[in-house]
Amino acid sequence: MPPPEPTPPQSSLPEAASRFGAQVLADAAARARDIGAVTGGPPRVPSPAVEVPSTSADLGRLLRGPSGLGTAGLRLTPREEPATGATEKGRPVPGLYHHPAPDPDPVRVAEVSRRIKSWAMDEVDLYPDDWEEQFDGFSVGSYMVGCHPDAPTVDHVMIATRLMMAENALDDCYCEDHGGSPVGLGSRLLLAHTTLDPLYTTREYQPQWAESLYADAPRRAYRSAMEYFVQASSASQADRYRHDMARLHMGYLAEAAWSEHDHVPEVWEYLAMRQFNNFRPCPTITDTVGGYELPADLHALPDMQKVIALAGNATTIVNDLYSYTKELDAPGRHLNLPVVIAEREDLSDKEAYLKSVEVHNELMHAFETEAAALAAACPLPNVQRFLRGVAAWVDGNHQWHQNNTYRYSLPDFW
Ligand SMILES: CC(C)=CCC/C(C)=C(\C)COP(=O)(O)OP(=O)(O)O
Ligand SMILES: [Mg+2]
Numbered sequence: 349m350p351p352p353e354p355t356p357p358q359s360s361l362p363e364a365a366s367r368f369g370a371q372v373l374a375d376a377a378a379r380a381r382d383i384g385a386v387t388g389g390p391p392r393v394p395s396p397a398v399e400v401p402s403t404s405a406d407l408g409r410l411l412r413g414p415s416g417l418g419t420a421g422l423r424l425t426p427r428e429e430p431a432t433g434a435t436e437k438g439r440p441v442p443g444l445y446h447h448p449a450p451d452p453d454p455v456r457v458a459e460v461s462r463r464i465k466s467w468a469m470d471e472v473d474l475y476p477d478d479w480e481e482q483f484d485g486f487s488v489g490s491y492m493v494g495c496h497p498d499a500p501t502v503d504h505v506m507i508a509t510r511l512m513m514a515e516n517a518l519d520d521c522y523c524e525d526h527g528g529s530p531v532g533l534g535s536r537l538l539l540a541h542t543t544l545d546p547l548y549t550t551r552e553y554q555p556q557w558a559e560s561l562y563a564d565a566p567r568r569a570y571r572s573a574m575e576y577f578v579q580a581s582s583a584s585q586a587d588r589y590r591h592d593m594a595r596l597h598m599g600y601l602a603e604a605a606w607s608e609h610d611h612v613p614e615v616w617e618y619l620a621m622r623q624f625n626n627f628r629p630c631p632t633i634t635d636t637v638g639g640y641e642l643p644a645d646l647h648a649l650p651d652m653q654k655v656i657a658l659a660g661n662a663t664t665i666v667n668d669l670y671s672y673t674k675e676l677d678a679p680g681r682h683l684n685l686p687v688v689i690a691e692r693e694d695l696s697d698k699e700a701y702l703k704s705v706e707v708h709n710e711l712m713h714a715f716e717t718e719a720a721a722l723a724a725a726c727p728l729p730n731v732q733r734f735l736r737g738v739a740a741w742v743d744g745n746h747q748w749h750q751n752n753t754y755r756y757s758l759p760d761f762w
Contacts, residue, residue, distance in 0.1 A: 495744030530604030599624025634737030
């Protein structure tokens, strides 16, 4: 008997759009180009039916949106070259493939910075007084304004900004250098996760759980940030976020398990852990922050999942490169890609760092190739906008790392 035909992706969109989305994506899966081993799966056969962009100029055009007369309002980012201030603040890692992003709107940055500080101090009591300088140095206002250039209002940017502060508070206080430890991390993470994914229990035990949501700064921050997020998102967007946070927490646990035994994983194992201990929950809320929705069935498509994973991996290896010297100075051994490559492949620190740049660049090129193929194959406006939103997040994330010289500095390898 012949094997059954693969089922095309299903959609619950209105019928016409559903047929269109499912068919386009099924066709795209059949004809997408062979883009190399990094994206997994068997080689694919190019089709003359759809022109998949093949030059970096074409890819950039697709990811950045339309460029003709009268289309300025359709782009996520202004067309001007980045302001020179960006390069005065920090320099990019030499050889790193990236796109300079425009400087974030200073008026928006000032307002987001004011509001996030008030939230941190007055609503969730996020940090003791002596952490204020580090809070300010994190510059979350310019980070989130830069990563979400299509947010319609400051309220929308705030949705992402609160979550970003909450995610970092938990990472610092549970896992890293503000009281964190691998010991007992599993139970702390699970209990904190119930701020996002509530416990349903009996009348007797419910009050103890409800009280626990305010027991420490990470839980207060997660609970409050999630409450704001849920007010702005659809049920499926909120569920997407919970799933991405469960992935993040699983990544923290693997990192902690290795750290307890000072174990250095193989490079591929490290990369697998870092696909979970990853920025992914940040770009995947780009539609909520943009005030629209990528429907769940389009978000779940394997090609969309691949694009999201590659974007998350590229952004997270950017962190490994920019935070390399900070993590070398931290107590104990802090794993990042250069450290793991140096140890496992017996390379000098410099060779390992330069190899990590190459790993990043391959991931970044794969992200752009896959995103462009999906954008070409699926011309639904919310898919196009979501892909552009993820690309804007990737660029904004790089820009923030490059320019956050309070937090990061480059090694002396060049
Ligand atoms: C989703 C999110 C913002 C998670 C927090 C985890 C996190 C800060 C990263 C994925 C970045 O990695 P790292 O913990 O190494 O951050 P720093 O190098 O300390 O800035
Ligand atoms: Mg780091």
